[in-house]
Amino acid sequence: MKNTRKAIAAAILSGCLLIPAVSVFGGLSDTPSDERFRYDDGGKRDPFVPLLTGKSQREGLMAVRKETDINLEGIIWDPDGTSFVVINGEVLRKGQEAYLVRIEEISEYSARISVNGMTYVYALDQMQNKEADK
Numbered sequence: 001m002k003n004t005r006k007a008i009a010a011a012i013l014s015g016c017l018l019i020p021a022v023s024v025f026g027g028l029s030d031t032p033s034d035e036r037f038r039y040d041d042g043g044k045r046d047p048f049v050p051l052l053t054g055k056s057q058r059e060g061l062m063a064v065r066k067e068t069d070i071n072l073e074g075i076i077w078d079p080d081g082t083s084f085v086v087i088n089g090e091v092l093r094k095g096q097e098a099y100l101v102r103i104e105e106i107s108e109y110s111a112r113i114s115v116n117g118m119t120y121v122y123a124l125d126q127m128q129n130k131e132a133d134k
Helices: 002-026 055-063
Strands: 072-076 084-087 090-093 101-106 110-115 118-123 127-131
Touching (some): 072 110, 084 101, 084 110, 090 101
Antiparallel strands (some): 084 090, 110 118, 118 127
């Protein structure tokens, strides 16, 4: 019972002491309260702006209907076989399927991807746009 009373008294006192401190420190600022923080990038990329923008971010793999809808954005290469590709803002590994897309093979600089049953080779710099041999 004594501990409960002490806890209640401490909570009341700390609340009473906290309110005047906040109002005192809140009134010391010379900056108007409606002024927003402005980020100075110093010539570097703003870390708060998403890396993926545009069509690939909005639609992802759901919008893929043909081979030209694929945007190979990156490859996370692991020589031991646990590699991933970033396609239209989504990360997939070998053998994984999403909608009409299936990842057949991943190499260091390219990926073999099936779109609607047809297999194509995509390179990081450009799509080779030819049907791959099975």
